[in-house]
Amino acid sequence: MILDIGFETMPREDLEAIILRRLKTTIDRVYSNIPFYRKKFEENNLSPNDIQSLEDLKRIPFTTKKDLRDNYPFGMFAVPMETVVRIHASSGTTGKPTVVGYTARDVNTWAELMARSLAAGGATREDIIHNAYGYGLFTGGLGIHYGAEKLGASVIPVSGGNTKRQIVIMKDFGPTILTATPSYALHLAEVAEEMGVSFKDLKFKYGIFGAEPWSEKMREEIERKLNLIAVDIYGLSEVIGPGVAIECHEAKRGLHIFEDHFIPEIIDPVSGEVLPYGETGELVFTTITKEAFPVIRYRTRDITSLNPEPCICGRTHIRMNRVSGRTDDMLIIRGVNVFPSQIESVLMEMDAAEPHYQLVVDREDNLDTMTVLLEVGESLFSDEVKHLQNREKKIATNIKDYLGVSARVKLVEPKTIARSEGKAVRVIDNRKI
Amino acid sequence: MRAEQISVFLENKAGRLAEVTAILGEAGVNIRALAVADTSDFGVLRLIVDDNAKAVASLKNHGFTVSKTDVVAVEVEDRPGGLHRILGILHKAEINVEYMYAFVQHSGKNAVMIFRIDNIADAVKILQENSVTVIDGDKVYTL
Ligand SMILES: [Zn+2]
Numbered sequence: 001m002i003l004d005i006g007f008e009t010m011p012r013e014d015l016e017a018i019i020l021r022r023l024k025t026t027i028d029r030v031y032s033n034i035p036f037y038r039k040k041f042e043e044n045n046l047s048p049n050d051i052q053s054l055e056d057l058k059r060i061p062f063t064t065k066k067d068l069r070d071n072y073p074f075g076m077f078a079v080p081m082e083t084v085v086r087i088h089a090s091s092g093t094t095g096k097p098t099v100v101g102y103t104a105r106d107v108n109t110w111a112e113l114m115a116r117s118l119a120a121g122g123a124t125r126e127d128i129i130h131n132a133y134g135y136g137l138f139t140g141g142l143g144i145h146y147g148a149e150k151l152g153a154s155v156i157p158v159s160g161g162n163t164k165r166q167i168v169i170m171k172d173f174g175p176t177i178l179t180a181t182p183s184y185a186l187h188l189a190e191v192a193e194e195m196g197v198s199f200k201d202l203k204f205k206y207g208i209f210g211a212e213p214w215s216e217k218m219r220e221e222i223e224r225k226l227n228l229i230a231v232d233i234y235g236l237s238e239v240i241g242p243g244v245a246i247e248c249h250e251a252k253r254g255l256h257i258f259e260d261h262f263i264p265e266i267i268d269p270v271s272g273e274v275l276p277y278g279e280t281g282e283l284v285f286t287t288i289t290k291e292a293f294p295v296i297r298y299r300t301r302d303i304t305s306l307n308p309e310p311c312i313c314g315r316t317h318i319r320m321n322r323v324s325g326r327t328d329d330m331l332i333i334r335g336v337n338v339f340p341s342q343i344e345s346v347l348m349e350m351d352a353a354e355p356h357y358q359l360v361v362d363r364e365d366n367l368d369t370m371t372v373l374l375e376v377g378e379s380l381f382s383d384e385v386k387h388l389q390n391r392e393k394k395i396a397t398n399i400k401d402y403l404g405v406s407a408r409v410k411l412v413e414p415k416t417i418a419r420s421e422g423k424a425v426r427v428i429d430n431r432k433i
Numbered sequence: 434m435r436a437e438q439i440s441v442f443l444e445n446k447a448g449r450l451a452e453v454t455a456i457l458g459e460a461g462v463n464i465r466a467l468a469v470a471d472t473s474d475f476g477v478l479r480l481i482v483d484d485n486a487k488a489v490a491s492l493k494n495h496g497f498t499v500s501k502t503d504v505v506a507v508e509v510e511d512r513p514g515g516l517h518r519i520l521g522i523l524h525k526a527e528i529n530v531e532y533m534y535a536f537v538q539h540s541g542k543n544a545v546m547i548f549r550i551d552n553i554a555d556a557v558k559i560l561q562e563n564s565v566t567v568i569d570g571d572k573v574y575t576l
Contacts, residue, residue, distance in 0.1 A: 376442045376475075376498050383440035383502045383549070384531055385470045385477055411475050413444050415496045 114147020122206030125152030130175035139241030254319030468534035
């Protein structure tokens with residue numbers, strides 16, 4: 001269901017006029033209210049008046065996670081604290097957390113976008129939503145919660161953890177929509193099975209999963225094990241939280257970005273150059289309606305591409321493809337940007353099972369070399385050596401074709417690639433630079 | 434007429450083959466025939482054992498990638514040209530042999546060879562028409 005027909009299906013021309021108007025207002029506000037942005041503008045001899053078209057956005061420098069940290073905790077707020085009604089923070093696993101604030105209007109905007117998202121994912125006001133995202137400083141739990149209430153659905157604020165009790169609630173309350181991280185969804189399936197509960201006997205119709213990267217294979221697995229239709233949701237607290245983009249359940253092919261609130265760009269993470277539609281790079285967002293915590297050209301470090309093709313659902317908002325990785329993981333091999341996720345896609349095409357692989361990068365005689373170690377599972381194995389050798393060759397050829405870099409492929413025994421906390425270590429870079 | 438062979442993926446590094454034989458020994462599995470085909474990086478170990486189910490389970494438990502393949506066990510006269518005659522028969526019938534290896538034990542006074550062939554049914558028919566003895570799968574494991 002399309003919740004906000006007016007905005008979500010607006011003809012592009014009208015939409016772009018609104019985007020530009022809102023962008024200009026935002027630029028004026030950050031320039032007047034946030035010293036960080038004013039300084040950036042001045043350093044680049046820019047004034048808010050220089051931004052007269054959407055093209056002009058390119059002239060403004062990027063904002064990075066480091067900029068947010070440097071202004072910890074409240075230096076990037078555009079309003080006085082008396083008008084801030086909510087504060088969230090990202091986990092500070094790699095340094096200080098990033099702190100974000102919301103005015104009453106921001107909280108309402110967020111709830112509306114989350115309500116749109118839930119509707120796009122199949123929810124209606126008749127539904128009962130089992131919300132297993134964590135509640136707290138993390139935006140997941142409360143973001144979904146407010147959206148569910150805005151939609152008029154019944155929300156069970158079950159949060160994360162205590163999985164056995166969650167299964168009992170699912171049995172007794174009969175929720176019809178599940179919201180969780182995809183890995184927790186699979187964990188729920190495992191625990192239910194241990195408890196002798198079949199998802200076939202539960203009432204779930206749709207599941208809305210996000211907050212971590214996942215794959216099409218994982219979607220198939222979740223849909224099969226949980227007996228529901230699974231869609232992808234995207235968001236990050238620096239932009240607003242969940243509800244930045246959502247996959248429609250009709251197409252399940254890419255996530256519509258709510259462009260009446262956020263402007264997406266894809267850039268080359270090294271040169272900063274804006275890339276055309278379809279090309280893979282780093283996703284950058286500019287918020288155009290937020291009051292307390294606007295961001296201009298914020299580098300998400302998420303890797304994806306944009307798809308402007310019209311969608312069967314009727315929404316006119318552009319789609320981003322599934323996030324396939326992080327720029328932090330990017331390697332530069334002989335001057336070519338390589339994301340482990342791109343190698344993973346090549347491997348996935350070759351094998352029915354989830355690939356377990358590792359990229360080992362070395363420098364020999366001043367030349368970068370990359371070796372792809374691939375664990376041989378049952379679906380890849382053959383009793384004939386030449387078949388295995390052909391597979392190695394085919395993978396190397398595909399990597400060369402798709403990524404433009406040469407790689408050596410080496411088949412290894414299962415469980416030989418080092419894992420850290422259950423996750424495979426994807427990259428070993430032995431270059432001494 | 435077909436026998437079942439177990440194939441195991443091995444990295445080409447010291448001690449991997451011994452690891453497999455140790456696991457099978459501990460599981461009480463007797464190896465009847467064995468061959469390794471390898472490259473500089475990896476190898477495929479092919480085994481005929483007396484208890485396939487037990488062998489596969491114990492190897493999988495130890496994290497090895499294992500598959501099962503149908504092969505044929507053929508009696509080969511233990512004299513010059515014995516093997517050549519059989520290959521000739523198959524070649525004339527345009528049946529391609531992917532690989533083959535010898536069995537440890539003899540069957541009476543004949544040697545036994547394992548053949549990996551795509552079209553087993555045709556191969557067995559042709560061999561029998563030329564009065565070559567193809568050994569029953571069940572008997573191979575306990576020869
Ligand atoms: Zn759509």
